[in-house]
Amino acid sequence: MATVTPQEYVEEVLRLVESIPEGRVMSYGAVADALADRSGRNSARQVGTIMARHGGGVPWHRVVTSAGRMPPGHEQEARQRLLGEGVPLKGDHVDMARASWMP
DNA sequence: GGGGTGACCCAGT
DNA sequence: TACTGGGCCACCC
Numbered sequence: 777m778a779t780v781t782p783q784e785y786v787e788e789v790l791r792l793v794e795s796i797p798e799g800r801v802m803s804y805g806a807v808a809d810a811l812a813d814r815s816g817r818n819s820a821r822q823v824g825t826i827m828a829r830h831g832g833g834v835p836w837h838r839v840v841t842s843a844g845r846m847p848p849g850h851e852q853e854a855r856q857r858l859l860g861e862g863v864p865l866k867g868d869h870v871d872m873a874r875a876s877w878m879p
Numbered sequence: 880g881g882g883g884t885g886a887c888c889c890a891g892t
Numbered sequence: 893t894a895c896t897g898g899g900c901c902a903c904c905c
Contacts, residue, residue: 782902804887822902824886829903831886839886847886854886 785811786826792879793827793834799862800877801870803842810879838863844870 780788788811796802802810804827808819827836828847837854840846844866846854855868864871 808887819901820887821885821900822887825902826886828886836886841887843888845886850886 786830789823789826790830790834793831793836793839795879796835796838796877799875801838801840801844801858801863801872801875802877803840803872805842806876806878807839840870840872842872844872844875846870 789807792807792810793802803820804823805820807823811819813819823839824847827834827839831839835857836847837850837857838861840854846858846869851868855865858870858875859865864874
């Protein structure tokens with residue numbers, strides 16, 4: 777079937793992240809699911825790794841864990857940016873109930 | 880060629 | 893409510 781190279785997959789992820797509207801966020805698992813990655817939840821891990829390596833050109837701060845937690849080492853920066861974009865925050869984590877977005 | 884790690888997720892306690 | 897353990901796959905040394 778669709779023979780997508782790892783690089784294609786990376787571009788798809790980055791594209792989807794860029795398509796996330798302001799004030800909304802997506803979880804790693806949601807991104808994987810949006811790409812029809814039924815490979816399991818393991819894709820979420822791959823998405824996280826991809827974001828860590830290639831997320832420097834996309835609003836990575838709009839991608840958080842399903843618990844609304846932000847990537848380690850950038851919690852402050854992510855929180856600041858999300859807050860500036862109008863993302864509903866709940867303390868130090870994102871209010872996924874309201875910020876969760878799905879294409 | 881083999882082993883360890885990770886910007887995760889879910890279920891149970 | 894918060895914490896712990898186990899599972900999955902791709903990438904690096």
